[in-house]
Amino acid sequence: MKHIAILGFGVVGQGVADLLTKNAKEVKALIGDDVNIKYILDLRDFPDSPFADRVVHDFNVIKADDGVDAVIEVMGGSHPAFEFSMDALRGKKHVITSNKQVVAEFGAEMLAEAKKNGVCYHFEASVGGGIPVLMPIIEILRHNKVREVRGILNGTTNYILTKMFTFGDTFEDSLKDAQAKGYAERNPDADILGIDACRKIAILGGLISGVSVMPDLIHTEGITAIRAEDVALANQNACAIKLLGRAITEADGRIMLMVAPFLIDADAPLSGVNGVYNAVEVIADPVDNVMFYGRGAGAGPTASAVVGDLCRCFTEATHTAPFAFEKKSEMLADFSAFTCRHYVATSACLCEVKKAFGEVTVLSEGKELAFLTGEMTEKAFADAAATLGDKVLSHIRKLA
Ligand code: HSE
Numbered sequence: 001m002k003h004i005a006i007l008g009f010g011v012v013g014q015g016v017a018d019l020l021t022k023n024a025k026e027v028k029a030l031i032g033d034d035v036n037i038k039y040i041l042d043l044r045d046f047p048d049s050p051f052a053d054r055v056v057h058d059f060n061v062i063k064a065d066d067g068v069d070a071v072i073e074v075m076g077g078s079h080p081a082f083e084f085s086m087d088a089l090r091g092k093k094h095v096i097t098s099n100k101q102v103v104a105e106f107g108a109e110m111l112a113e114a115k116k117n118g119v120c121y122h123f124e125a126s127v128g129g130g131i132p133v134l135m136p137i138i139e140i141l142r143h144n145k146v147r148e149v150r151g152i153l154n155g156t157t158n159y160i161l162t163k164m165f166t167f168g169d170t171f172e173d174s175l176k177d178a179q180a181k182g183y184a185e186r187n188p189d190a191d192i193l194g195i196d197a198c199r200k201i202a203i204l205g206g207l208i209s210g211v212s213v214m215p216d217l218i219h220t221e222g223i224t225a226i227r228a229e230d231v232a233l234a235n236q237n238a239c240a241i242k243l244l245g246r247a248i249t250e251a252d253g254r255i256m257l258m259v260a261p262f263l264i265d266a267d268a269p270l271s272g273v274n275g276v277y278n279a280v281e282v283i284a285d286p287v288d289n290v291m292f293y294g295r296g297a298g299a300g301p302t303a304s305a306v307v308g309d310l311c312r313c314f315t316e317a318t319h320t321a322p323f324a325f326e327k328k329s330e331m332l333a334d335f336s337a338f339t340c341r342h343y344v345a346t347s348a349c350l351c352e353v354k355k356a357f358g359e360v361t362v363l364s365e366g367k368e369l370a371f372l373t374g375e376m377t378e379k380a381f382a383d384a385a386a387t388l389g390d391k392v393l394s395h396i397r398k399l400a
Helices: 011-022 024-031 059-063 081-090 100-117 134-140 155-167 171-180 195-209 228-236 299-315 350-357 378-391
Strands: 002-007 035-041 070-073 094-097 145-152 239-249 255-265 277-285 288-295 339-346 361-365 369-372 392-398
Touching: 002 011, 002 059, 011 024, 011 035, 011 299, 024 035, 024 299, 035 059, 059 081, 070 081, 070 299, 081 094, 081 100, 094 100, 094 299, 100 195, 134 195, 145 195, 155 171, 155 228, 155 239, 155 277, 195 239, 195 255, 228 239, 228 339, 228 361, 228 392, 288 299, 339 350, 339 378, 350 369, 350 378, 378 392
Parallel strands: 002 035, 002 070, 070 094, 255 392
Antiparallel strands: 145 239, 145 277, 239 255, 277 288, 339 369, 339 392, 361 369
């Protein structure tokens, strides 16, 4: 019998308990043993739950029990998730998590502690929810040189952008709709400001480079400044606007990381990813382009990834992770050198624009002038845009 503890009995924790119950026979067939949910840690009681008798309120009960083989941390936030997970690993308990924040900030420490203790620290559900993306990148694509991993990593913002694109709605109205449907939280900042996507690109960047960069060092923009006018113009020019996380391997071995909205040509695979769906595109040699697509959140998809990870803890011959994150912020490439084309909407006239940016491609002229610059570094763009001051009404980068 394998004994496990679930830390946090919210939507995901309950989804994990339900899936383990429903698939008990299949799990036993796979790992050769029954799985018993011995403890559920939560501040609340769940008198109506079939797991009511497993609920404890003190993590020390779980920490002290050497019979617990694995801990599933689905509580969210950095603290005390980090401390509880480290204690579990030190106690030679496998740890599985869906918590992107704690992985992005402390994945390096956690993987090192797991290795020291001969146990697993698995976090497939932390990026892309139910989409199997981390293990395929680590295991199946390991013989490739990954040039870039980029993706739509946040379902809430993708829902909002899809709504703006399909119905011409404003950002504010689309956000309200996302909240009414339960996709966006009452406080939606982590999603709409790009913070959630930033944590996920930090994890993906760590996987392809082995380098862990604290999320607060990563250039991060959300979608709050995108106007209905920008979306309409993108549509007219056969483009979508998507919030992308990008991790690019630089020639000198450093890693360029960012989260920002991008204009994407309609024939690019990521442009067709709509609603709450997530997608991760890997561009690597020799495999070329690979795309993973699916649901990035929700009880079922997240439980699918967590239970998959749990079973791997009990079936893997060795518990040595095939990678490690090394905390090395100096390996983060300088964002001011990032180069792309830029979409700009402005109240300036074309001669002012040409003076600032040189030759541009005009997309529309009317009440506002909208144009695409040539390839420019972030620094060159910022300097040119500064000469137009508050006449710059909107700015979105373009995916090449
Ligand atoms: N708030 C996140 C999203 C949930 O909308 O994608 C999964 O991290």
